[in-house]
Amino acid sequence: MSLSNGRHYLAIPGPSVMPDRVLQAMHRPAPNIYRGALVEMVESIVPDLKTVAGTTQHVAMYICNGHGAWEAALTNMLSRGDKVLVLGTGRFGLGWGDMARVLGAECEVLDFGMRSDVDIDRVTETLAADTEHKIKAVLVVQVDTATSVKNDIQALRAALDEAGHPALLCTDNIACLGCDEYHMDDWGVDLMVAGCQKGLMTPPGMAFVYFNDKADAARETANMVTPYWDWRPRVDPDYFYRYFCGTAPTHHLYGLREALTMIVHEEGLEQVWRRHSVLTEAIWSALEVWGQPGPVRPNIAERDKRSHAVTTVNFGPGNGLRLREWMESDYGVTLGIPLEGMDAPDDYLRIGHMGHVNAHMVMGVLAGLQAGMAALQIPHGATGLEAAMKVISEAA
Numbered sequence: 019m020s021l022s023n024g025r026h027y028l029a030i031p032g033p034s035v036m037p038d039r040v041l042q043a044m045h046r047p048a049p050n051i052y053r054g055a056l057v058e059m060v061e062s063i064v065p066d067l068k069t070v071a072g073t074t075q076h077v078a079m080y081i082c083n084g085h086g087a088w089e090a091a092l093t094n095m096l097s098r099g100d101k102v103l104v105l106g107t108g109r110f111g112l113g114w115g116d117m118a119r120v121l122g123a124e125c126e127v128l129d130f131g132m133r134s135d136v137d138i139d140r141v142t143e144t145l146a147a148d149t150e151h152k153i154k155a156v157l158v159v160q161v162d163t164a165t166s167v168k169n170d171i172q173a174l175r176a177a178l179d180e181a182g183h184p185a186l187l188c189t190d191n192i193a194c195l196g197c198d199e200y201h202m203d204d205w206g207v208d209l210m211v212a213g214c215q216k217g218l219m220t221p222p223g224m225a226f227v228y229f230n231d232k233a234d235a236a237r238e239t240a241n242m243v244t245p246y247w248d249w250r251p252r253v254d255p256d257y258f259y260r261y262f263c264g265t266a267p268t269h270h271l272y273g274l275r276e277a278l279t280m281i282v283h284e285e286g287l288e289q290v291w292r293r294h295s296v297l298t299e300a301i302w303s304a305l306e307v308w309g310q311p312g313p314v315r316p317n318i319a320e321r322d323k324r325s326h327a328v329t330t331v332n333f334g335p336g337n338g339l340r341l342r343e344w345m346e347s348d349y350g351v352t353l354g355i356p357l358e359g360m361d362a363p364d365d366y367l368r369i370g371h372m373g374h375v376n377a378h379m380v381m382g383v384l385a386g387l388q389a390g391m392a393a394l395q396i397p398h399g400a401t402g403l404e405a406a407m408k409v410i411s412e413a414a
């Protein structure tokens with residue numbers, strides 16, 4: 019018998035759950051896009067976007083998804099023939115590199131596979147070998163949403179500094195901004211891309227390119243720049259219409275304003291990170307117990323290399339697919355599919371836990387997984403839920 023009727027929970031790694039307040043803020047007639055409330059509101063969004071990223075530098079806003087932000091970032095800093103170093107730790111890091119290649123950059127790819135983070139030693143070697151400083155930019159994801167690995171961005175900065183290498187350090191934080199701790203300026207990141215539909219709890223449709231003055235200096239000579247993606251008018255528009263190179267995404271802006279109020283001014287960014295951290299620990303604790311007499315294991319072995327926004331799990335042969343189907347049809351929760359590149363895709367599923375997620379939502383997913391494993395006769399340690407509850411009760 020299916021028990022899935024009731025409010026369905028989409029627990030995939032983006033788009034994430036949108037707070038009712040965000041949706042309600044968007045439910046309004048069209049505002050004037052030339053003066054008045056909307057114009058003032060956008061002025062207030064910019065500093066909050068910077069707070070979330072830990073930067074006092076620049077942020078350009080675009081009407082697009084994360085892929086659009088990738089293209090915006092690349093075209094503003096690169097010229098055709100420029101070399102970029104692509105650090106692959108899953109589908110997304112490699113995807114950003116693929117886009118750079120199609121745009122006309124020369125890509126050197128270091129692929130670390132689907133189960134580990136960037137090996138800093140290999141990056142150090144590659145930078146040292148580049149004595150002529152042909153590499154203009156290093157592209158890396160902080161969190162790869164396919165594998166749920168989290169890369170050490172500070173270690174990459176240190177590697178660049180030790181090599182005395184001037185390449186721009188560019189991070190993709192589309193999955194994890196507002197979930198995993200991040201400090202763009204303190205960590206010495208030159209450029210960062212983010213989207214609104216994951217940690218920022220807003221419907222897909224806006225994305226952001228953050229950049230510092232060093233990246234902006236590259237924009238001076240970049241010959242890939244096109245008028246629409248050019249970041250300069252977007253950070254310093256001579257009139258409001260130019261912020262978005264045309265009509266503003268009016269309703270998205272109202273939604274985003276509300277989401278940023280919740281993150282920055284109400285809960286507070288540190289507390290948002292802490293909430294994600296505790297909820298993720300609860301998930302990991304359940305996985306650890308479930309895996310003791312059975313096939314269940316997190317895709318990334320070491321805890322400090324795992325994201326707090328998404329968790330990729332191997333449930334054993336064919337069981338990722340079976341559990342996802344059971345959760346959706348019988349339990350009322352949709353989990354994330356495995357992405358391209360996993361060795362045996364049907365073994366995996368992904369749990370999204372980014373943004374507007376609290377303890378009962380995470381416990382609901384875990385209870386469903388444990389019930390599903392029992393129903394489908396997937397061997398597992400029986401006290402996974404208790405282990406998760408212990409994390410919640412000790413933190414609360």
Ligand SMILES: *Cc1c(COP(=O)(O)O)cnc(C)c1O
Nearest residue numbers: 083084085110161163192193213
């Ligand atoms: C979701 C995601 C993307 C792609 O974003 P879209 O909005 O789907 O274009 C890129 N990188 C990472 C790390 C992501 O999580």
